[in-house]
Amino acid sequence: MNATGSPVEAHEACQQLAAGGHSQLIILHYNHSGRLIGRAETAGSLGVLQGLFVAVSCLVVLENLLVLVAIVTRMQSRRWVYYCLVNITLSDLLTGLAYLVNVLLSGAHTFHLAPASWFLREGVLFMALAASTFSLLFTAGERFATMVRPVAESGDTKRGRVLGFIGLCWLLAALLGLLPLLGWNCVCSFQSCSSLLPLYSKAYILFCVVIFACILATIMVLYGAIFRVVRANGQKASRPPVRRKARRLLNTVLMILVAFVVCWGPLFGLLLADIFGSNVWAQEYLRGMDWILALAVLNSAVNPIIYSFRSREVCRAVLGFLCSGCLRLGLRGPGDCLARAAEAHSGASTTDSSLRPRDSFRGSRSLSFRMREPLTSISSVRSV
Structure with a gap:
């Protein structure tokens, strides 16, 4: 017009x-x-x-x-x-x-x-x-x-x-x-x-x-x-x-x-x-x-892949969520889905978690020295 x-x-x-x-x-x-x-x-x-x-x-x-x-x-x-x-x-x-x-x-x-x-x-x-x-x-x-x-x-x-x-x-x-x-x-x-x-x-x-x-x-x-x-x-x-x-x-x-x-x-x-x-x-x-x-x-769509799936704990969380959903529906995926789901469910409590404090490049410290430490140069970026 x-x-x-x-x-x-x-x-x-x-x-x-x-x-x-x-x-x-x-x-x-x-x-x-x-x-x-x-x-x-x-x-x-x-x-x-x-x-x-x-x-x-x-x-x-x-x-x-x-x-x-x-x-x-x-x-x-x-x-x-x-x-x-x-x-x-x-x-x-x-x-x-x-x-x-x-x-x-x-x-x-x-x-x-x-x-x-x-x-x-x-x-x-x-x-x-x-x-x-x-x-x-x-x-x-x-x-x-x-x-x-x-x-x-x-x-x-x-x-x-x-x-x-x-x-x-x-x-x-x-x-x-x-x-x-x-x-x-x-x-x-x-x-x-x-x-x-x-x-x-x-x-x-x-x-x-x-x-x-x-x-x-x-x-x-x-x-x-x-x-x-x-x-x-x-x-x-x-x-x-x-x-x-x-x-x-x-x-x-x-x-x-x-x-x-x-x-x-x-x-x-x-x-x-x-x-x-x-x-x-x-x-x-x-x-x-x-x-x-x-x-x-x-x-x-790229952000979740980079920020989430490169973290071990998030990978376990996503895998556990998917496997648990399949199991509720009575489906059995290829491989050891049951074992993966169990591992994902307990992954947050393992010492291998990518979000737990770890030895830093700046030098390791005992976890008993303080109740909580700053994120290290490894864990702080790998976690996200």
């Missing part, structure tokens, strides 16, 4: 649509951004793409739901890594759900939404992605503080501080995602609107890109420092098992960084191109947003 009449009359008509919460406002903005060009030609292929994106979101939801339930029901440890794992998994689960809702309400459904519903649809996805990245940043900071600058503190103090920071992560994520709904948008100010998200202000998108870029840079700096500490301590270690643990730890750090950059880098580039490019350029080249956004969401 093209605006008719003088610019003043068109602006007044737009304001009336905005005041009434009419869905025609969305069509007006999409038309101005060029997002309606060629839409009828690609309508036939949207069903296949939508099905693929629904499958991606379901993968994210199911994977994180499995890990979350396994951690809550099977892990007996309640140290800080437990709360970090639960927080990361919960934020990634919300990301999958938000993306699923976003996909199901896209396409032709977009133009039947009220403006507030459109802002809520996009804002919840922004909030979930922000919560996931904030969780990764907080976990990296806790690892750095535990390994590089360990401070002796009681379990209750540590737990309270961790829960406080987790609450702050969610508060900041909610605020960031709902800013357009609260008024930072470009309704009826077409020149300042994004081409990818036609009701979002370019200034707001630039603000989000800067925030996410700073988070990425900070995570890389923190894990870079952890990487140097682990490599230096691994070279000093004389025992082969300690060296193997160091190599495993370095591989985990590299996987975290590579996955984050690969999944988020294209989205950052696309948003920057949208901010500084023209509408004509956007109409031609910015149609790959769905794929790039799906790649960023896919990071929430």
Whole structure:
């Protein structure tokens, strides 16, 4: 729908649509951004793409739901890594759900939404992605503080501080995602609107890109420092098992960084191109947003693998949960499922648990010296 009449009359008509919460406002903005060009030609292929994106979101939801339930029901440890794992998994689960809702309400459904519903649809996805990245940043900071600058503190103090920071992560994520709904948008100010998200202000998108870029840079700096500490301590270690643990730890750090950059880098580039490019350029080249956004969401499916399944105790928890579920249904899987389930059930109490205090690269200490020790350079990162 093209605006008719003088610019003043068109602006007044737009304001009336905005005041009434009419869905025609969305069509007006999409038309101005060029997002309606060629839409009828690609309508036939949207069903296949939508099905693929629904499958991606379901993968994210199911994977994180499995890990979350396994951690809550099977892990007996309640140290800080437990709360970090639960927080990361919960934020990634919300990301999958938000993306699923976003996909199901896209396409032709977009133009039947009220403006507030459109802002809520996009804002919840922004909030979930922000919560996931904030969780990764907080976990990296806790690892750095535990390994590089360990401070002796009681379990209750540590737990309270961790829960406080987790609450702050969610508060900041909610605020960031709902800013357009609260008024930072470009309704009826077409020149300042994004081409990818036609009701979002370019200034707001630039603000989000800067925030996410700073988070990425900070995570890389923190894990870079952890990487140097682990490599230096691994070279000093004389025992082969300690060296193997160091190599495993370095591989985990590299996987975290590579996955984050690969999944988020294209989205950052696309948003920057949208901010500084023209509408004509956007109409031609910015149609790959769905794929790039799906790649960023896919990071929430990679996170449980890196942060959870590389921990022995979480692997036992997931395996025990799956085996116990099969046994309740009367199924017998291949191999020794009964033995694996029994081992998983008792895994939290064994001395081989990856979450228990261990000998540090900085020198071993007797567990009887203190009731509780700071996490070591091995256990602090392997646990998450």
